[in-house]
Amino acid sequence: MRLLGALTLLLVFAGCRVTEPANFVFILADDLGYMDVGAYNPNTFYETPNIDRLAEEGVRFTQGYAAAPVCSPTRASLMTGLYPARMATTDYFGAPQPDHVSTHWTRNKPLLPARYESQLPHNEVTLAEAFSAAGYRTFWAGKWHLGGEGSYPEDHGFDVNRGGWEAGGPYGRGNYFVPYDNPRLEDGPDGEHLPARLAAETVRFIGENQGQPFMAFLSFYSVHTPLMARTDLQAKYEARPASPEEWGIEGERQVRLTQNHAVYAAMIEAMDQAVGTVLAALDELDLVRNTVVVFTSDNGGLSTSEGHPTSNLPLRAGKGWMYEGGIREPLLMRWPALLSGGRVEDTPVTSPDIMPTLLHMARLPEPDFTDGVSLLPLLIERRAPERDIYWHYPHYGNQGGSPSSAVRRGDWKLIRFYEDGREELYNLAADVSESEDQASNQREIRDELSRSLDVWLDQVNARLPTPNPDHIDQLPHE
Numbered sequence: 001m002r003l004l005g006a007l008t009l010l011l012v013f014a015g016c017r018v019t020e021p022a023n024f025v026f027i028l029a030d031d032l033g034y035m036d037v038g039a040y041n042p043n044t045f046y047e048t049p050n051i052d053r054l055a056e057e058g059v060r061f062t063q064g065y066a067a068a069p070v071c072s073p074t075r076a077s078l079m080t081g082l083y084p085a086r087m088a089t090t091d092y093f094g095a096p097q098p099d100h101v102s103t104h105w106t107r108n109k110p111l112l113p114a115r116y117e118s119q120l121p122h123n124e125v126t127l128a129e130a131f132s133a134a135g136y137r138t139f140w141a142g143k144w145h146l147g148g149e150g151s152y153p154e155d156h157g158f159d160v161n162r163g164g165w166e167a168g169g170p171y172g173r174g175n176y177f178v179p180y181d182n183p184r185l186e187d188g189p190d191g192e193h194l195p196a197r198l199a200a201e202t203v204r205f206i207g208e209n210q211g212q213p214f215m216a217f218l219s220f221y222s223v224h225t226p227l228m229a230r231t232d233l234q235a236k237y238e239a240r241p242a243s244p245e246e247w248g249i250e251g252e253r254q255v256r257l258t259q260n261h262a263v264y265a266a267m268i269e270a271m272d273q274a275v276g277t278v279l280a281a282l283d284e285l286d287l288v289r290n291t292v293v294v295f296t297s298d299n300g301g302l303s304t305s306e307g308h309p310t311s312n313l314p315l316r317a318g319k320g321w322m323y324e325g326g327i328r329e330p331l332l333m334r335w336p337a338l339l340s341g342g343r344v345e346d347t348p349v350t351s352p353d354i355m356p357t358l359l360h361m362a363r364l365p366e367p368d369f370t371d372g373v374s375l376l377p378l379l380i381e382r383r384a385p386e387r388d389i390y391w392h393y394p395h396y397g398n399q400g401g402s403p404s405s406a407v408r409r410g411d412w413k414l415i416r417f418y419e420d421g422r423e424e425l426y427n428l429a430a431d432v433s434e435s436e437d438q439a440s441n442q443r444e445i446r447d448e449l450s451r452s453l454d455v456w457l458d459q460v461n462a463r464l465p466t467p468n469p470d471h472i473d474q475l476p477h478e
Contacts, residue, residue, distance in 0.1 A: 021213040022335070026218070027295045028295075029220050029296070030221055031224045031225075031297070033303070034300065034301070035311070036223075039054075039055035040060075045260055045265055050279055058335065059334070060343070060345070061331040063348040064296060064330065064350075065328055065349065066298055067084055069320050072089060073091065074298040076089040080127075081356055081370035082124065082370065084392065086460040088116055098113055101468075109402075109468060111468055111471075112468045114462075122156075128215065128217070131359075131364070135213060136212075136214060138215050138216075139215070140158040140164045141162040142220050142221055143219045144164030163221075169225060176228045177228075193230060194222075198221075206278075213362075227307050229263045234263055255308070257313055289336045290337045299327065306398070312325035315432065324433075324434060335361065345378065345379070352372030353375050355372060356374040360374040388452050390407050394465045402417060405453055418464065424437045
């Protein structure tokens with residue numbers, strides 16, 4: 001770890017009267033889409049008043065990105081400040097490796113997926129390890145999905161773990177209700193609901209550790225499948241007038257074009273209520289001013305498979321896709337001691353930025369190396385980083401996406417698809433729906449971004465998909 005420049009620290013904290021170490025509460029949703037939150041979509045079918053409160057009292061990033069269109073890669077990036085491609089943690093842990101696709105639905109695809117590492121690397125310093133080394137108490141609640149025994153939260157720097165293990169969803173007998181069948185979370189009373197339980201565990205930790213610096217990470221299993229909700233909330237949305245269902249086509253998949261799924265709406269509201277429980281505890285304990293609260297999601301909303309519960313319009317596609325619906329996320333930061341409320345920040349930022357930003361806020365040493373940047377200069381001095389942002393997903397998504405990489409520079413975004421080598425280019429300022437491919441009439445920009453992507457893939461030693469020897473071309477031949 002290396003120290004941040006003393007001048008930068010003085011500039012950032014001058015005049016803010018923050019004398020005590022900041023506390024941190026990081027709230028991570030699972031599969032929540034950008035357009036699922038009221039602060040980003042006033043016309044949403046869902047209700048998120050507590051998440052919206054964070055936008056009113058903090059900073060709302062309008063172009064916050066997950067490091068990948070699926071969960072584990074983004075989670076690994078949040079923990080380390082590194083791109084998933086650099087760690088080869090590019091797919092959700094449990095996805096088929098290239099030599100195991102013979103019994104998988106992708107067995108006849110043109111490409112074999114790249115081999116990926118199926119646990120968070122122990123040689124990388126995690127956010128929790130960095131905070132623990134500085135005397136913070138660290139806490140994890142909820143979905144982990146970053147490795148099995150030996151690679152649980154407690155193996156990567158978290159002092160307390162409530163519910164984090166290898167499972168990517170709540171797959172016990174009761175799913176979102178008792179019994180959880182979770183080896184890191186004892187069952188509560190009959191009828192207990194998982195989001196509420198995780199919030200209660202977080203509140204308990206905060207109360208027990210309010211006299212010392214703490215970093216609490218609340219990682220909801222919500223709103224991942226199975227689609228299952230409290231009956232009272234489900235009935236509320238079933239009784240609400242909703243737009244008729246509309247469907248489109250994305251690739252070979254149907255894509256939902258309207259938000260009207262009552263069960264999904266109820267799942268979102270239950271999660272939002274759990275967020276409210278944590279925010280209320282900070283209020284009651286008089287910890288609001290110097291506690292940094294961050295809220296985001298690990299990938300886009302699920303719109304093309306597994307129940308198709310939400311629509312990300314005007315963003316294209318959703319979870320598992322390299323289009324904006326798969327990677328653009330709600331991202332909110334609240335810190336009343338330093339950041340004014342109600343601010344909107346349009347600069348593109350990404351998952352690897354989180355670790356250096358939080359360490360900077362805590363005035364702790366930053367990692368020796370990170371793919372991200374601290375966002376404090378942006379938040380305090382309006383100094384936006386000049387850089388390209390990258391993604392690499394060399395796999396077939398369960399939701400229909402195909403192996404691809406992408407790069408964003410300014411308003412331009414290039415996507416490279418590995419099945420046929422085509423590259424698509426979009427101007428997101430003019431076309432956030434990615435409906436007008438500019439690759440053929442903006443060749444200079446396309447070539448510049450393509451070269452940038454090539455250089456980056458080489459620098460991070462990115463693993464690429466390979467031809468599938470068992471692929472059979474099923475197209476008709478003359």
